[in-house]
Amino acid sequence: MNILGINAYHGNASAAILCDGKLIAAVEEERFNRVKYAAGFPAAAIGYCLEAAGITLKDVHHVAVPRNPYARLGTKLLYALRMPSFARERMKVLAKFTGIREALAAAFATDPTALSAQFHRVEHHIAHLASAFYCSQFEEAALLSADGLGDFASSMWGAGFGRRMKIHGSIAFPHSLGLYYSAVTQYLGFLKFGDEYKVMGLGAYGEPEFLEEFRDIVHSNGAGFRLELAYFTHHRTGPEMTWADADKTPVLGKMYSERMAQSLGPVRDPAAPIEQRHKNLACSLQARLEEVYLGMLSRLAAETGMESVCLAGGVAFNCVANGKITASTGFKNVYVHPAAGDAGLAVGAAQFVWHQLLGNPREFVMEHAYWGPEFSREEIRAVVRASRFSESGCTVDELPEEELLRKTAAMIADGKILGWFQGRAEWGPRALGNRSIVADARRPEMKEILNRRIKHREIFRPFALSILAEKTSEWFEQAHPSPFMTMAYAVKPEMRDKIPAPTHVDGTGRLQTVTATANPRYWKLIRAFEEQTGVPVVLNTSFNDNEPIVCKPQEAIACFERTHMDALVLGDFLITRG
Numbered sequence: 001m002n003i004l005g006i007n008a009y010h011g012n013a014s015a016a017i018l019c020d021g022k023l024i025a026a027v028e029e030e031r032f033n034r035v036k037y038a039a040g041f042p043a044a045a046i047g048y049c050l051e052a053a054g055i056t057l058k059d060v061h062h063v064a065v066p067r068n069p070y071a072r073l074g075t076k077l078l079y080a081l082r083m084p085s086f087a088r089e090r091m092k093v094l095a096k097f098t099g100i101r102e103a104l105a106a107a108f109a110t111d112p113t114a115l116s117a118q119f120h121r122v123e124h125h126i127a128h129l130a131s132a133f134y135c136s137q138f139e140e141a142a143l144l145s146a147d148g149l150g151d152f153a154s155s156m157w158g159a160g161f162g163r164r165m166k167i168h169g170s171i172a173f174p175h176s177l178g179l180y181y182s183a184v185t186q187y188l189g190f191l192k193f194g195d196e197y198k199v200m201g202l203g204a205y206g207e208p209e210f211l212e213e214f215r216d217i218v219h220s221n222g223a224g225f226r227l228e229l230a231y232f233t234h235h236r237t238g239p240e241m242t243w244a245d246a247d248k249t250p251v252l253g254k255m256y257s258e259r260m261a262q263s264l265g266p267v268r269d270p271a272a273p274i275e276q277r278h279k280n281l282a283c284s285l286q287a288r289l290e291e292v293y294l295g296m297l298s299r300l301a302a303e304t305g306m307e308s309v310c311l312a313g314g315v316a317f318n319c320v321a322n323g324k325i326t327a328s329t330g331f332k333n334v335y336v337h338p339a340a341g342d343a344g345l346a347v348g349a350a351q352f353v354w355h356q357l358l359g360n361p362r363e364f365v366m367e368h369a370y371w372g373p374e375f376s377r378e379e380i381r382a383v384v385r386a387s388r389f390s391e392s393g394c395t396v397d398e399l400p401e402e403e404l405l406r407k408t409a410a411m412i413a414d415g416k417i418l419g420w421f422q423g424r425a426e427w428g429p430r431a432l433g434n435r436s437i438v439a440d441a442r443r444p445e446m447k448e449i450l451n452r453r454i455k456h457r458e459i460f461r462p463f464a465l466s467i468l469a470e471k472t473s474e475w476f477e478q479a480h481p482s483p484f485m486t487m488a489y490a491v492k493p494e495m496r497d498k499i500p501a502p503t504h505v506d507g508t509g510r511l512q513t514v515t516a517t518a519n520p521r522y523w524k525l526i527r528a529f530e531e532q533t534g535v536p537v538v539l540n541t542s543f544n545d546n547e548p549i550v551c552k553p554q555e556a557i558a559c560f561e562r563t564h565m566d567a568l569v570l571g572d573f574l575i576t577r578g
C-alpha cells in the first residue's frame with residue numbers, strides 16, 4: 001500500500017512516500033526549485049518520491065495532507081469577523097486546499113477522475129506529533145509539538161502507545177512560542193523567514209539582563225503559557241504570512257507592537273551594529289523560551305510518567321534548549337524528527353494515516369536522515385567529465401574508498417576546506433555528512449576562514465560539528481545521541497581548546513553523533529581523521545552558499561567553483577584545486 005504525504009501551500013513545501021508503512025523517500029521542494037523554504041505545490045518533490053518508489057500517481061492508495069481547514073473553526077470564524085483581510089486570506093488558502101486533487105492531477109498530466117487515491121486531512125500538529133513518534137524507536141513516549149502556528153494552534157501535546165497517539169492538550173492562536181521568538185527576532189533587526197536561529201546563536205554572547213521583562217511578555221500558566229498580547233500585533237492583523245507561491249521564500253509581516261520598544265528599548269535597525277544590549281536581549285529571549293519550554297516538558301513528564309519524549313515543530317529546532325531536556329525535565333530519552341519544521345509534516349501525515357487511521361503496527365524506525373535524491377557512479381562520472389575541471393587547473397582522481405578517505409582526511413587535517421557529496425540527500429535543514437562542507441575543527445581560525453571564503457554568514461553564528469558517536473562522552477558533558485544535529489551540549493572544559501572552531505562562546509557545541517550504521521562512509525572519514533590527528537571530530541556545515549543545500553552534483557560543482565573551497569569529493573572522485 002502506497003501513501004503519499006504532501007505539505008503544500010505552506011512554508012517548507014515537501015513530499016514523502018510510505019510503501020507498506022516503510023518510508024521510501026522524503027524531500028523538500030526547495031532542493032529542486034532552489035528557493036529557500038519554498039512554499040507552493042511541491043510537484044518536483046512528489047515526482048521524486050514516486051520515482052524512488054517505482055510507482056506512478058495512479059498507484060497511490062492514500063494521499064495525506066497535513067492541514068485541516070475545519071480545525072478550530074469557531075475560533076477562526078471569530079477572528080474572521082474581526083479581521084476581514086484575514087478572512088479573505090483564509091478563503092484563498094481554503095480554495096487551494098480543496099483543489100489539491102486537481103493540482104496533483106494537473107502536475108502529472110493525469111485526469112483527476114483517474115486517481116483512485118483516498119484523500120485525508122490531518123491536523124497540522126497531529127502530523128508534527130506523528131512525524132516524531134512514529135519515526136522514533138520508542139514503543140511509548142510523551143509527545144510535544146511546539147511551533148509558530150498551524151491550523152490555528154501553536155502547540156499540542158499527548159502520549160503515544162504503539163500505533164496510537166492520544167492528545168492531551170493544545171494551545172490556540174494567538175498564543176505561540178514560535179511567534180514570540182519570531183517577533184523578538186524581528187524587533188532585533190533580523191527580518192528574514194528562518195532568522196530565529198541567528199538570534200539563538202547571538203544569545204550566547206549576552207547575559208539574561210532582561211529576563212524579568214520577558215517574563216512579562218510570556219506568562220506561564222497551567223496550560224503552559226500565554227502571551228501578553230500588548231507586545232504583539234499578530235492577534236490584531238492576523239498571522240501575515242505570504243507563502244503560497246512556490247517561487248518565493250515566505251515573508252512574515254511585522255509582529256511586534258510599540259510596547260516592545262517601550263519596555264525593551266529602541267528597535268534595532270537591520271543595518272545598525274550589534275551592541276551588547278542586543279546580545280543581552282537575545283540571551284533573555286532564549287532564557288525565557290527555555291523556562292517555558294522546559295517547564296511544559298517537565299509537566300508532561302510528570303503527567304505521563306514516561307521516560308521518553310518525541311519532539312517536532314519549529315521550536316524543536318532550538319538545539320540549545322533541547323540540550324537541557326534530560327538534565328532538567330524528568331525525561332531520559334529525546335527524539336527530535338530531523339525535519340522538525342513544516343517539511344516534516346509530509347512524513348507525519350502519511351504515518352498518521354498508516355498507523356492511526358488504518359491501524360497498522362509499527363515496524364519502521366528513522367535511524368538516519370538520508371531520504372532524498374542520489375546519483376549513481378555513472379551519473380557522477382558523466383557530470384565530472386562534462387565539467388572540464390582540467391581547463392580550470394583542477395586535478396581529478398577517481399579513487400578506491402580507503403585511499404579516498406585517507407587523502408581527504410589528510411587534506412582536512414592540513415586546513416583545507418572540502419565539499420563532501422555522497423549518497424542520498426538529507427531530509428530536513430541540516431547537512432549530515434552527505435551534502436556537507438567539512439573542515440578542521442582544531443583550528444581556531446577556521447570559523448573566520450569559512451565565513452570569509454565560503455559561507456558569508458554573521459561572525460557570531462557558530463558552526464556545527466560531527467563526532468564519532470562512540471566518542472561523545474569523551475568530549476561532551478553528556479552523551480545522548482544527536483544523530484540529526486538537534487542538540488547542543490557543553491563541550492568538556494578540557495576539550496574546548498582542542499576543537500575551538502565549532503565550540504561556541506558559551507562552551508557548547510551543536511553536534512551530530514555519527515554511527516557506522518547510519519552513515520558508514522562519513523563515519524569512516526571521521527575515523528580516518530582521528531587516526532591522523534587523535535581528534536574524532538570534524539567541523540560540518542551545509543554544502544551551500546546562501547541558497548538551499550545542494551542537491552545535484554552539478555549544483556555541488558557550481559558551488560565549489562563559485563566559492564573558494566580547496567577540494568570537492570563527489571562520490572569516489574576527489575577534485576582538487578590546482
Ligand SMILES: [Fe+2]
Nearest residue numbers: 147150313342
Ligand atoms: Fe508547524
